[in-house]
Structures are given as C-alpha cells and as structure tokens.
Amino acid sequence: MVKRNSQSxxxxxxxxxxxxxxxxxxxxxxxxxxxxxARAQASNNCRVCRDQQxxxxxxxxxxxxxxxxxxxxxxxxxx
Numbered sequence: 557m558v559k560r561n562s563q564s565x566x567x568x569x570x571x572x573x574x575x576x577x578x579x580x581x582x583x584x585x586x587x588x589x590x591x592x593x594a595r596a597q598a599s600n601n602c603r604v605c606r607d608q609q610x611x612x613x614x615x616x617x618x619x620x621x622x623x624x625x626x627x628x629x630x631x632x633x634x635x
Contacts, residue, residue, distance in 0.1 A: 601632040 605628035612621035 602629060605629050605632060 605625055608628060609621050609625040612624055
C-alpha cells in the first residue's frame with residue numbers, strides 16, 4: 557500500500573513539473589513573438605518617415621524637410 561502511494565505521488569509530481577515547464581515554455585515563445593512584432597512595427601514607422609521626407613522634398617526646401625525627418629525618426633526610435 558505504501559508503494560502505490562509513493563508511485564502515485566511521483567506521477568503527480570512529474571505531471572506538475574511538466575505542466576510548469578510547458579507553461580514556462582509557452583510564455584517564453586509569446587514574449588519572443590511580441591518582441592519581434594514590436595521591432596517590425598518600429599521598422600514600419602521609420603519607413604513612413606522616409607516616405608514623408610520624399611513627399612516633403614517635392615514641395616518644400618531641404619532644411620524644413622530635414623527637421624521634420626529628424627523629428628519623425630526620433631519618435632520612431634531611430635536616430
């Protein structure tokens with residue numbers, strides 16, 4: 557009777573450890589994916605800055621567009 561209890565407890569521990577391991581692994585994957593999407597979003601925001609600068613250069617003088625571009629790049633996280 558004691559053997560069954562210890563075997564049962566051992567199985568419960570293994571299952572609990574596997575659940576904890578699985579949850580931890582899942583959280584790591586989610587965190588990695590979130591980081592990648594944030595970097596991709598920042599990259600897209602910075603592309604918008606370049607597009608805005610090109611459109612600005614068609615209508616305004618260079619210094620005005622340069623200042624606008626620098627402010628845009630600062631807000632998107634690159635400089």
